[in-house]
Amino acid sequence: xxxxxxxxxxxxxxxxxxxxxxxxxxxxxxxxxxxxxxxxxxxxxxxxxxxxxxxxxxxxxxxxxxxxxxxxxxxxxxxxxxxxxxxxxxxxxxxxxxxxxxxxxxxxxxxxxxxxxxxxxxxxxxxxxxxxxxxxxxxxxxxxxxxxxxxxxxxxxxxxxxxxxxxxxxxxxxxxxxxxxxxxxxxxxxxxxxxxxxxxxxxxxxxxxxxxxxxxxxxxxxxxxxxxxxxxxxxxxxxxxxxxxxxxxxxxxxxxxxxxxxxxxxxxxxxxxxxxxxxxxxxxxxxxxxxxxxxxxxxxxxxxxxxxxxxxxxxxxxxxxxxxxxxxxxxxxxxxxxxxxxxxxxxxxxxxxxxxxxxxxxxxxxxxxxxxxxxxxxxxxxxxxxxxxxxxxxxxxxxxxxxxxxxxxxxxxxxxxxxxxxxxxxxxxxxxxxxxxxxxxxxxxxxxxxxxxxxxxxxxxxxxxxxxxxxxxxxxxxxxxxxxxxxxxxxxxxxxxxxxxxxxxxxxxxxxxxxxxxxxxxxxxxxxxxxxxxxxxxxxxxxxxxxxxxxxxxxxxxxxxxxxxxxxxxxxxxxxxxxxxxxxxxxxxxxxxxxxxxxxxxxxxxxxxxxxxxxxxxxxxxxxxxxxxxxxxxxxxxxxxxxxxxxxxxxxxxxxxxxxxxxxxxxxxxxxxxxxxxxxxxxxxxxxxxxxxxxxxxxxxxxxxxxxxxxxxxxxxxxxxxxxxxxxxxxxxxxxxxxxxxxxxxxxxxxxxxxxxxxxxxxxxxxxxxxxxxxxxxxxxxxxxxxxxxxxx
Numbered sequence: 001x002x003x004x005x006x007x008x009x010x011x012x013x014x015x016x017x018x019x020x021x022x023x024x025x026x027x028x029x030x031x032x033x034x035x036x037x038x039x040x041x042x043x044x045x046x047x048x049x050x051x052x053x054x055x056x057x058x059x060x061x062x063x064x065x066x067x068x069x070x071x072x073x074x075x076x077x078x079x080x081x082x083x084x085x086x087x088x089x090x091x092x093x094x095x096x097x098x099x100x101x102x103x104x105x106x107x108x109x110x111x112x113x114x115x116x117x118x119x120x121x122x123x124x125x126x127x128x129x130x131x132x133x134x135x136x137x138x139x140x141x142x143x144x145x146x147x148x149x150x151x152x153x154x155x156x157x158x159x160x161x162x163x164x165x166x167x168x169x170x171x172x173x174x175x176x177x178x179x180x181x182x183x184x185x186x187x188x189x190x191x192x193x194x195x196x197x198x199x200x201x202x203x204x205x206x207x208x209x210x211x212x213x214x215x216x217x218x219x220x221x222x223x224x225x226x227x228x229x230x231x232x233x234x235x236x237x238x239x240x241x242x243x244x245x246x247x248x249x250x251x252x253x254x255x256x257x258x259x260x261x262x263x264x265x266x267x268x269x270x271x272x273x274x275x276x277x278x279x280x281x282x283x284x285x286x287x288x289x290x291x292x293x294x295x296x297x298x299x300x301x302x303x304x305x306x307x308x309x310x311x312x313x314x315x316x317x318x319x320x321x322x323x324x325x326x327x328x329x330x331x332x333x334x335x336x337x338x339x340x341x342x343x344x345x346x347x348x349x350x351x352x353x354x355x356x357x358x359x360x361x362x363x364x365x366x367x368x369x370x371x372x373x374x375x376x377x378x379x380x381x382x383x384x385x386x387x388x389x390x391x392x393x394x395x396x397x398x399x400x401x402x403x404x405x406x407x408x409x410x411x412x413x414x415x416x417x418x419x420x421x422x423x424x425x426x427x428x429x430x431x432x433x434x435x436x437x438x439x440x441x442x443x444x445x446x447x448x449x450x451x452x453x454x455x456x457x458x459x460x461x462x463x464x465x466x467x468x469x470x471x472x473x474x475x476x477x478x479x480x481x482x483x484x485x486x487x488x489x490x491x492x493x494x495x496x497x498x499x500x501x502x503x504x505x506x507x508x509x510x511x512x513x514x515x516x517x518x519x520x521x522x523x524x525x526x527x528x529x530x531x532x533x534x535x536x537x538x539x540x541x542x543x544x545x546x547x548x549x550x551x552x553x554x555x556x557x558x559x560x561x562x563x564x565x566x567x568x569x570x571x572x573x574x575x576x577x578x579x580x581x582x583x584x585x586x587x588x589x590x591x592x593x594x595x596x597x598x599x600x601x602x603x604x605x606x607x608x609x610x611x612x613x614x615x616x617x618x619x620x621x622x623x624x625x626x627x628x629x630x631x632x633x634x635x636x637x638x639x640x641x642x643x644x645x646x647x648x649x650x651x652x653x654x655x656x657x658x659x660x661x662x663x664x665x666x667x668x669x670x671x672x673x674x675x676x677x678x679x680x681x682x683x684x685x686x687x688x689x690x691x692x693x694x695x696x697x698x699x700x701x702x703x704x705x706x707x708x709x710x711x712x713x714x715x716x717x718x719x720x721x722x723x724x725x726x727x728x729x730x731x732x733x734x735x736x737x738x739x740x741x742x743x744x745x746x747x748x749x750x751x752x753x754x755x756x757x758x759x760x761x762x763x764x765x766x767x768x769x770x771x772x773x774x775x776x777x778x779x780x781x782x783x784x785x786x787x788x789x790x791x792x793x
Contacts, residue, residue, distance in 0.1 A: 123212035129197075129205045131166055143214055145184030155181045157188055169197045169208060178215070190216045244270070244278050244334070244342045247406040257344075258282045260398065264391045265381045267348035273340055284348065327351070328383065330392035332399035336406045344399050346391065349383040445542045446530065451476050451495040454539070463523070463546055465516030480542065485510035485522065494527040495540045502537060504528045510551075513544070522548045553713060578618040585611045635676060637667045637724050637791065638701070644680035645699065652685065655694030663701045667724050669791045671771045676791075679767045682760040683728040683787050690732030690785060698729045704790070716774035723773070723790040734779040743777050764789075 117124055123140035125147070127133045133147040144155050156162035157180040168175040175195045183189045191212045198207040244250075253270065261268040261282035269281040329347035333340055356374055363373030383391075437444050443460035447453050453471050461467055464479050471479045477493045484491055497505045506526035513521045525544035529537045588607045595601060641662065649658050669676075680699075687697045704725045711718040735743060735750065742748045744765035764787075768775040773791040 123214075125210050125212070127208045127210075129170065129208065131208070140212070141184070143183065143189070143212065144181060157181060165193065165195050165210075166208075169195050170205060172197070178219075181212070189214055190219045244272065247336065247341070247409050248402070250279065253402075254279050256398070260395070261346075264346070264394070265349075265383075266346040266388075266391055268344070268346045270334075270342055270344050272342055275343075278342060327380065328385065328388045330388065330395060332392070332396040334399050334406070335403050336410060341406075344395060344402075346395055348380055349388050349391075350377060350380045352382050352384050442543050442545045445476065445480065446539055447476050447495050447542070448539045449499065449537065451493065451499070451540070453479060460544075463513060463515060463521055463544070465519065476542070479516075481514045482511050482523070482525075483514065485512050488512075494525065494542060498527045498529050498540045499537065502529055521546045522551050549713065553715070578615065581611050581615050581618065585615070631672050631674075632670055633673070634668045635671050635673050637669050637676075637726075637793070638662050640673065640676045641680055641699065641701065641726065644677050644684065647677075648681060648684040648688075648697075652688040652697075653692075653694065656688050656691055657696050658684070659696060659698045661698070661700045663703055663724075667703065667793050669724055669771070669793050671791065672767075675767045675770070679764050679789070680726070680728075682764050683789070686760055687728055687730035687732070687785070687787075690730050690734075695731040695784075698727075700727045700729075701725065702727075703793070706790075714774055716769065717772070718774055718790070719772075719792070722793050724793045726789045726791075728787045728789075729784060731784045734783055734785050735777070737779075740777060740779070744775070 117137045120137060121139055123143040124137045125133060125140050125144075126135040136144075136147065147154065161179050165175045165179075175193065177193060179191050179193050180188050181191045192215050193210060193212055195208070195210045197205045198209065200206050257268050257270060257279055265283070267281060267284040269277055269284070270279045271277050327347060328349040328351060329345070331343050331345040334342040334344060359374050359377045360370040363370040437455075437457040440457070441459065443457065443463050445453055445456045445460050445464075452473050452475055454473070456464075456466075456468050456471060461471075464471070466479050476495050480493075482491045483489060491507070491511065494505050494507075504526060505528075507524075511523050511525060513523045515521065523544045524547050525542065527540050527542045530539040530541055532538050585608060588604055588611065592601060592604045592608070595604060641660070645658055645660055652658075684697060684699070691697075702725050703722060705722050706718060706720055708720045711720055739748075739750055744761050746759055746762035748762075765775060768789055768791075771791055773789060775790070776788045778786055778788075
């Protein structure tokens with residue numbers, strides 16, 4: 001057995017084993033490949049299947065289908081793009097649905113609007129901004145006809161009115177008023193026109209719309225009614241008088257007459273007092289008009305019979321047989337206020353006692369055909385005298401009722417006329433009163449008996465801070481809030497005082513009105529009762545005025561008089577004191593020369609220095625009193641201020657900065673150079689003393705013009721014209737409200753003892769007055785103090 005294990009055998013054995021291994025490996029590789037291919041196939045096809053299913057769902061309208069694809073390859077990108085597309089489709093569909101809903105609503109609104117246009121009785125037309133007509137509703141067709149593409153202005157009788165309407169609405173306005181236009185058949189209509197323009201978002205006019213209402217009939221009816229009322233108000237006894245048609249509607253009277261004739265079977269007509277018909281005859285037989293009127297005798301018979309009836313009065317009914325022919329006639333007068341204005345005649349009723357022979361005899365007398373006359377008479381109703389009398393009595397009752405109605409119409413018309421006149425007079429009176437109340441300078445408020453406001457003029461609105469619309473029917477004490485000046489004690493409502501006393505009430509105490517905006521006014525007020533014709537109180541009228549400016553002027557006048565008095569006293573004292581100082585200084589100078597004891601010279605110098613300081617004070621007093629000698633000459637105002645500021649900057653605390661803002665140009669004032677320099681220096685030094693810790697002094701100049709009215713409100717003696725204004729402001733703590741009115745008084749100072757003489761601002765005050773100017777002081781809104789000076793230029 002070992003012999004057969006040759007190398008070849010071993011080789012072939014190895015080959016066989018290799019083949020088996022290779023086959024097994026191949027099978028494994030094939031199976032693995034199949035598995036990989038299956039995995040890849042599922043990896044690829046699953047998303048595609050999901051996309052296919054989702055696409056089918058979208059096609060069926062389901063946009064909420066979810067797709068779970070996590071691939072990062074092209075399939076994943078495709079799936080995400082599909083999801084984005086689905087979301088976009090969903091948004092667009094929602095937008096389309098919304099647009100469809102809005103469009104359906106717009107179509108429905110448009111249909112409603114179109115129906116409204118069609119059903120409207122007003123003629124509605126539209127045109128382009130060029131005035132070319134392009135739309136009209138059915139009422140427009142009926143009223144004004146078809147315009148087509150012609151300019152809208154062709155329908156206006158007065159083309160200038162059409163141009164005015166077009167110009168107004170193209171300018172953004174609305175035109176409304178009465179115009180005359182041509183109707184479809186060419187006659188002229190009175191039209192109430194409302195015209196306006198429609199604009200797009202940019203404000204550009206896109207459409208012109210006109211709404212036309214035919215007021216022709218109503219206007220004519222109003223004119224006829226006005227004419228009728230005017231006629232009815234004329235005196236009944238005048239020659240022109242009142243006509244029947246002025247008192248009644250003839251159509252209504254005609255209907256009444258026709259119904260009366262139909263019910264009673266009698267002919268009927270209403271004539272004026274001269275026999276001329278007013279109404280159309282009712283149920284008249286051609287007997288009188290055709291037969292009897294055909295001959296001269298028959299016509300005369302008709303006239304004579306009518307004349308007898310027309311001569312009646314309003315005392316009752318006149319019943320008479322016809323002069324010939326056996327016909328009954330009757331009539332009743334219609335009178336107004338005793339004036340005979342018309343007759344209501346009835347007749348053409350045959351007496352039941354008249355036979356054919358009598359009728360033929362009557363026809364023979366008239367000269368007419370006897371058989372024809374008999375035939376006509378047979379057509380006339382037969383009625384006994386008693387029955388005809390009842391008809392005539394009914395006629396009288398109707399005529400009397402018409403007379404009464406006519407008189408009532410007259411009385412009513414006169415009442416209307418008198419009422420219109422009274423209302424016109426009352427309206428004019430109210431307008432005059434309103435104009436007067438709105439024109440006077442005092443505030444006026446009126447109330448009813450309950451103290452509630454029912455009127456107020458513009459001045460009252462301004463002072464109370466309430467508009468009439470807001471204050472109407474409010475209690476007076478809610479709008480008119482007053483307190484006592486000083487104590488701020490709330491005062492009683494003056495209306496209640498008037499209602500309780502029935503007398504005029506006025507307050508003597510200073511009163512402050514607190515407005516709705518918290519602003520306060522010093523006022524003077526009085527209240528009085530409003531009485532009717534019977535003397536009963538129906539309300540209260542309150543009259544008040546703002547006296548704040550008057551009190552300020554009075555205070556300024558008192559202050560000016562006080563300053564003048566102080567000035568006169570200070571001037572006299574300073575003059576005498578200056579003379580005494582002259583003697584002291586002269587004696588001290590001589591003593592200094594002749595004194596041999598040199599040790600005493602310092603004491604002499606102290607005497608001289610003190611006397612000179614005292615002399616400086618007297619010069620300030622004299623400046624305040626305006627008794628300092630002056631050298632008035634043209635002075636450059638800007639140069640004086642600049643020199644004063646330069647000196648001020650070298651003398652005041654370095655922590656204080658001085659800012660200067662001068663008006664452009666050069667301005668000349670007539671004044672004393674030295675006094676003006678001292679004026680600005682004193683203001684600057686005073687400002688620096690108010691800021692011991694440093695700050696800013698700001699000096700600003702400007703040119704102002706004062707009119708006479710403004711000059712009169714100042715306490716200084718000013719004349720109208722241009723002034724050089726200088727304002728000096730500091731950033732100090734300001735001046736107390738109590739001290740502010742006294743700052744210009746001599747010897748008044750807010751500094752501590754030994755730190756000020758109180759004459760610097762007094763000298764400023766005197767210098768300003770000496771130069772014909774003015775000065776004032778006030779605390780700044782943000783702190784500090786502001787001094788103002790006016791110098792005439």
